[in-house]
Amino acid sequence: MKTRMTFRHATIATVSVSLLAAAVSAQAANWRGWNIHPDGYPNTVALEAFAEAVADRTEGRVSPRIYNNAVLGDQSDAIEQTRNGALDFANFNMGPMGPIVNKTNVFSLPFLFTDIDQMHTVMDGEIGQRFADALEEKGLVVLSWFDSGARSIYNTRRPINTPEDVQGLKVRVMNNDLYVEMMEALGGNATPMAYGEVYQSLTTGVLDGAENNFPSFESSNHYEAAEYFSLTEHLIIPECLCVAKASWEKLSPEDQEIVREEGMAASEMQRALWVESSDESRQIVLDHGVQINEVEDKAAFQALMEPIYERFIANNPGTGELIEEIRAVE
Numbered sequence: 001m002k003t004r005m006t007f008r009h010a011t012i013a014t015v016s017v018s019l020l021a022a023a024v025s026a027q028a029a030n031w032r033g034w035n036i037h038p039d040g041y042p043n044t045v046a047l048e049a050f051a052e053a054v055a056d057r058t059e060g061r062v063s064p065r066i067y068n069n070a071v072l073g074d075q076s077d078a079i080e081q082t083r084n085g086a087l088d089f090a091n092f093n094m095g096p097m098g099p100i101v102n103k104t105n106v107f108s109l110p111f112l113f114t115d116i117d118q119m120h121t122v123m124d125g126e127i128g129q130r131f132a133d134a135l136e137e138k139g140l141v142v143l144s145w146f147d148s149g150a151r152s153i154y155n156t157r158r159p160i161n162t163p164e165d166v167q168g169l170k171v172r173v174m175n176n177d178l179y180v181e182m183m184e185a186l187g188g189n190a191t192p193m194a195y196g197e198v199y200q201s202l203t204t205g206v207l208d209g210a211e212n213n214f215p216s217f218e219s220s221n222h223y224e225a226a227e228y229f230s231l232t233e234h235l236i237i238p239e240c241l242c243v244a245k246a247s248w249e250k251l252s253p254e255d256q257e258i259v260r261e262e263g264m265a266a267s268e269m270q271r272a273l274w275v276e277s278s279d280e281s282r283q284i285v286l287d288h289g290v291q292i293n294e295v296e297d298k299a300a301f302q303a304l305m306e307p308i309y310e311r312f313i314a315n316n317p318g319t320g321e322l323i324e325e326i327r328a329v330e
């Protein structure tokens with residue numbers, strides 16, 4: 001009798017342990033995260049730290065895994081997939097976000113921000129919150145804003161000092177009509193193309209150039225093909241660390257809090273790494289023989305952007321005030 005009781009208890013205990021395990025694993029959210037960058041890139045390092053900290057602090061209830069090098073698809077597709085919950089989290093640039101969440105198009109206006117610090121102040125404040133709200137309405141919960149430096153034009157032909165130097169160059173831009181307008185206003189031929197296709201297009205001469213920040217210019221190996229990097233610094237575009245709203249809503253308030261805190265920590269880490277990485281990448285490309293030139297007369301480039309601003313404001317009511325508000329932030 002005694003033995004049977006013990007046996008039964010043991011059985012019940014085993015059954016309840018395995019039921020419990022099943023319940024836990026049924027609840028565990030195995031998050032898939034999209035990332036365009038390779039191993040070691042500041043964003044990648046921060047996203048990996050985020051994934052580890054979230055898994056740790058939620059004791060596996062949320063278990064994020066990050067897929068690098070855009071293996072889950074190009075950026076525009078990934079934005080859609082995250083919006084509809086097929087992907088759970090991602091680091092997105094507000095450039096390709098513009099055609100999907102129109103309000104974010106304002107960030108694709110060239111020379112909008114004075115500098116990177118001002119961009120951070122805007123994004124970390126009340127204005128940034130308004131953009132987070134707009135993204136949330138479209139299915140993306142913003143945890144924090146990342147840095148992506150300033151973008152400059154590089155090419156295989158010549159240094160760019162004046163807009164005339166851009167004349168006739170075939171330059172890759174990200175997917176957003178505003179960049180086509182921008183490049184055409186400078187006299188170049190704009191070619192919207194996925195990031196992953198640019199390297200080959202530069203080496204085969206399909207493209208003469210592209211535009212990006214130092215860490216991307218270096219980590220994508222574009223510097224092996226494009227010898228001239230000209231500091232036009234025409235775009236400073238914020239990036240988000242976003243979670244699919246559908247995935248977010250499945251979390252308990254306690255886990256949401258953890259994910260949010262770790263999202264903020266990831267942004268702090270990314271921004272710090274960004275500064276180091278920009279210097280390192282700049283040195284790597286210099287050592288490889290890339291010629292970097294300052295652009296003395298940026299005003300000449302800015303002046304050509306005026307019609308773009310005018311059209312944008314005319315087509316998007318309320319944006320004139322928004323641009324003024326952004327510019328007034330110090």
Ligand code: BDP
Nearest residue numbers: 036075093148174195213216
């Ligand atoms: C990088 C951004 C990345 C973009 C890429 C591009 O971090 O999100 O996809 O530029 O030019 O700087 O496509």
